[in-house]
Ligand SMILES: Nc1ncnc2c1ncn2[C@@H]1O[C@H](COP(=O)(O)OP(=O)(O)OP(=O)(O)O)[C@@H](O)[C@H]1O
């Protein structure tokens with residue numbers, strides 16, 4: 001089993017203490033290879049967001065072990081010191097709502113990350129334009145986010161998640177606001193990106209339209225994961 | 237690098253410009269307040285400069301002639317003039333009163349000076365912008381242009397009318413009232429003369445006194461009446477020193493021999509600036525403090541609410557790995573930009589409105605620089621609350637439930 005991609009072993013997360021404690025994650029095992037896209041589905045309150053937050057290094061798990069892109073980031077209470085750099089360099093985030101920065105135009109929303117990491121503005125924008133072209137929104141590059149349609153905003157947000165070529169992408173309901181055609185387009189892009197950049201992608205979703213496209217699906221119930229094979233239907 | 241603060245300001249420039257404008261008016265008021273204080277100090281200095289005196293000889297134990305009333309005999313100047321080290325000595329009277337011209341009523345400081353041959357003696361207006369100095373012994377006046385009179389105008393002081401023959405500039409009292417110069421005799425009359433009722437009353441009383449009203453000797457009664465009607469007092473003697481003589485030494489000898497109080501230039505400054513306008517300057521200081529607090533509160537509130545509006549974006553920025561330093565820098569730069577806009581608006585407002593204030597407003601560039609620094613410091617302080625809040629934002633919020 002490769003150590004690249006995402007690997008989660010026996011992850012547990014308890015919110016609070018004593019009588020009011022909630023065991024949001026009881027036992028999570030997961031494995032996503034580089035270039036693979038897996039679905040994470042489960043009923044409300046089952047622990048999906050908690051799992052994404054743990055992986056995204058914004059909350060501390062209680063026990064277990066997580067490896068991202070070949071690096072152990074959490075091991076039974078021990079964690080990487082610079083979580084901010086970890087998030088910047090290893091993880092791309094795509095949310096249900098695009099959360100673009102309203103005062104930056106489309107290119108700079110995408111180019112922001114490399115700029116903040118110290119790359120030149122010109123180089124960062126060039127990379128951003130390449131990605132926007134791949135996502136077919138380059139014609140809106142000079143627009144402000146408020147001038148885009150929901151689908152366009154979502155694609156810009158995906159471009160932002162991909163710009164640093166992170167080994168891992170965490171997506172939370174990325175297709176929820178989109179019609180089925182747009183949803184499929186987003187899924188196709190994510191699959192292509194996964195192939196192209198060898199990215200491991202986890203997509204949390206309730207979306208019946210896209211569930212059949214996964215080759216592998218993790219179910220989470222009451223904080224416990226189980227794996228099953230998906231249909232792996234090709235995206236038209 | 238990219239300037240997040242700059243982009244945000246460009247994006248919501250309307251908000252920034254409006255707030256900056258409001259803040260600017262506050263800052264403008266603050267600068268004018270400081271200018272009013274500077275103007276008061278400058279008025280005091282102008283008063284002393286323009287008097288042309290090195291020493292002020294006044295009634296014993298008074299802070300006259302400007303801060304307290306002082307009255308001394310108009311004969312004394314001759315003896316003062318004879319003292320070693322004294323080059324010139326001139327009687328002078330000062331009286332702040334209403335001066336009428338047609339239907340207008342102007343508050344002015346009426347200065348009595350010796351006219352004619354005493355060209356350029358202390359107390360005289362050092363230069364005229366128009367017309368000539370007073371040459372006749374009566375009923376001529378030289379007025380400061382701030383009083384609004386023109387050459388040839390007829391003005392009324394008490395019961396007498398005067399013709400304006402000359403105009404001068406920046407001749408003001410320590411409270412900023414324009415000066416009107418008239419011949420000393422007229423000024424003494426205006427200041428010390430009793431009204432007709434009182435004179436008649438006095439004459440009746442003198443006539444009833446057998447010591448003055450002797451049968452067959454009417455001259456005595458006339459002489460007494462004349463001496464009572466004549467006012468022989470002035471407010472001060474202005475002394476100009478001979479070159480090379482020591483002010484303090486001459487002052488000491490006049491004090492010793494003449495039993496008068498003598499103020500040197502340094503002492504006069506101390507009296508005018510330290511005592512006469514001390515309360516006003518404290519008042520202005522209070523205003524400045526309040527305005528600073530209000531400005532700080534406005535900046536803090538605006539920056540706080542602008543940051544509040546961006547909580548989601550800040551959570552996203554943090555989630556994708558933006559440094560706290562970058563986020564704090566963004567908020568700080570916005571606060572400073574707001575301060576800079578406000579200062580520019582304030583400075584322009586102050587500069588353009590200053591001439592319309594009834595009192596002299598002196599805007600010093602040194603005050604402007606201090607003000608600018610203070611505004612920046614206040615804005616930086618005010619942004620701390622917003623920065624604290626932004627740094628507390630949890631990046632997990634970006635992921636949501
Ligand atoms: N900050 C928290 N403090 C305490 N309990 C929490 C906290 N966040 C989540 N929980 C609890 O943990 C459990 C899992 O929550 P989580 O948000 O991970 O569910 P979810 O699968 O994302 O649900 P949904 O599909 O409704 O978003 C729930 O019972 C929830 O009440």
Ligand SMILES: [Mg+2]
Pocket residue numbers: 048049050636637
């Ligand atoms: Mg959730």
